[in-house]
Amino acid sequence: MDYQHLGDESGLVIKQNYRPAVRACLLLLITVSPNGYIQAQPTAESAPNRVVAPLYQESLRPQFHFSARQWTLTKLNPMIRPDPPHGGEQGWINDPNGLVYYKGEWHLFANGAGSYWVHAISKDLLHWKELPPKLHRDPILGNTASGSAVVDWHNTSGFGTAKEKALLAFFTGWKEKVQCMAYSTDRGRSWTKYAMNPILRHADRDPKVFWYEPESKWVMIVYGPPGRSYIFFESKDLRNWKKLSTFPDMFECPDIFQLPLDGDKQQMKWVLSDGNGSYVIGQFDGTTFHTEQEKEALDYGFNFYATQTWSDVPKRDGRCIQMAWMRGGKYPDMPFNQQLTFPCVLSLRSIQDKMILCRYPIEEITQLYKKEHEWENIEVGNGNTLLSGIKGDLFDIEIEFDPAESDALGFKIHGHDVQYTTKTEKVVSRRTHPMPVKLNNGLIHLRILVDRTSIEVYCNHGAITGANCILPIPAGPPPQLYINGGNASIKSLKVRELKSIWPK
Structure with missing residues (x-):
């Protein structure tokens, strides 16, 4: 051998x-x-001979989106095991879990389909260093399902030390679908499952825990019965939990956060979101969530699920930052499977008499700009070769245009279309549900992030978005801008070639 x-x-x-x-x-x-x-x-x-490139240089490895690695073996096409013990094989990743910030590090945990939590850290939300997996399945609790994480600033758990606050992770023990806790006092490098788990026996799954400052208490939201509901609990010590209320018509992966409406901190709203990112807006009084607006869709793509926001973001930063699992992507013959969305800042804006939750790429992406191509105030028609000199497969494309006499304006990227149609006033990106996009002061604004295996579209500064996975055409052509019908008037077009986040 x-x-x-x-x-x-x-x-x-x-x-x-x-x-x-x-x-x-x-x-x-x-x-x-x-x-x-x-x-x-x-x-x-039974397959052809294959060679897998060095880590992070595989042909279908996302180059600025996070995906998992393997540690003790290399196996192509890792999957969720169909037979006991169920769980993901190394290299598989799904729900973001336990997104938490502590001492200059953004911690990204994500589910390995119950086998463990994938763990990575970053100083800038771009460049990730994956650490060995945490919270492995065990024979007592079973698989480690999804959950959340926080910093125990007041040491209510008693796990903190003189040097370090305790990081706390909450997860579902899948064997009996009970809610459990683990802690770390070395900045997340090692974790201990609480000896008296479970801390809550209410089924079903996905505990979201957060600190409710007005009453100096912890609140846990769990998905489960009756029906598809979120159940709210409270605790002072993280061990004894009391049921507060039930919120119906929500499914899996609960998240909750506060945002100012239109940037006005005198108009703070609570946002309650479910597994596919759809959300309701209202007020939370420490016991019950009171709805002010009915549920809205967040993302129209086919590969967007299990959203979660970072907890404990410093006040000097102040952003609400979200990631999601791009569920259902295909990565044939790769030693990894699935990827996460690019981190986005959330904001709450008044748009056409509604409060709309908007997603937009974090500003740190500018660190990845390698070369920028820019045009301003030009008329463009069918057959143009505007983008013919552009090379690469990683792009941040931004365009603001007046459709004018055109029937449609679109980009052909890795063999896939992102297109605005004038008559329908809708944007379609690959397989997205059509995204209704209205002119804003006579203009349409699109932002398109292109990685090797994904296209994410942000319409009118993130008022509506679509995340989709793709398989690129090998050695395919560069991006193309096309116009159907008459000319379109482009106020601004920027195409930025991007660098990889991974070490060479």
């Missing part, structure tokens, strides 16, 4: 060549020996 010494940050499938007459090949599983060497272990698989 061949051996190859690899660094901790490498990922590789070692290729074994066979005579052309032999059609079957061996998929090589890699395990790490105690001395740091990699042993390739062949398992039969």
Whole structure:
């Protein structure tokens, strides 16, 4: 058996060549020996020979969206195991969990389909260092399902030390669908499950825990019966919980946060969102959520689920930042599976007599700009070659235009369309539900983030969005701008080529 010494940050499938007459090949599983060497272990698989590039350089690896790595083996097409013990194989990622900020680090936890929580840290919300998985499944609680995390600033748990506040993670123990707690006193590097788990036996799942300052207490929201509901609980010590109220017609992955309406801190609103990001707006009085506006959709894409916002963001930052799972993406023959959305800032704006939750990429993305192409105040028609000199596969595209005499204005990107149609006043991005977009002072504004395997569209500064996964055309053409019908008037067009967030 061949051996190859690899660094901790490498990922590789070692290729074994066979005579052309032999059609079957061996998929090589890699395990790490105690001395740091990699042993390739062949398992039969009827497929062509494959080689996986070094970690983060795989052909379909998202280059500025987070996706998970493998640690003790390399296996193509990791999946959720259909047979017990159910759970994700290494390299799988789904729901963002436990997004929390502490001491200069943005912690990103995400579900490994119950096997464990994926864990990564960042100083800037762009460049992520993935750490070994946390909160592995165990025989008593079963799989570690989704949840949330907070900083225990007042040491109500008693787990804090003289040097460090305790980070607390809340998750569902899947065996009996009970709510559990774990803690860390070394800035999230190691975690201990609370010895007296569960802390709450109410089924079903996805505990969201937050500190309610007016009453100096913790509030937990759990998805579960009756029907599809969110159930609110309170606690002073995180061990004894009292039921407060029930909010109906919500499904999985609860989140709740406050935002000022139109930036006015005298008009603070609470936003309660469910698994697909749809949301209601109102007031929370510490016991009950009171609705002021009916549920609205947040994202119109086909790959957007399990939203969560960061907790404990410093006041000097002040942003409400959200990520979601781009559920259902395809990554054939890769040693990873699934990705998360790009981090977005949330804001609450008054639009056409409604309060609308808006999503827009974090400003840190400017650190990734490699080269910028810019045009202003131009008339563009069918057959233009405006973008012909642009290269690469990672882009931040921003355009503001007057449709004028055009029937449609669109971009062809990696073989997929993002198009505004004048007659319908709607934007379609690949498979999104049509996004209704009205002229704002006679103009349409689109922002399009393009990664190797995803296109995210933000219409009119994030008033409506669409997140979609794609499979690119290998060695396909650069982005193309097309106009159907008469000319369109472009006030501003910027195409920024982006750098990868991953180390080479």
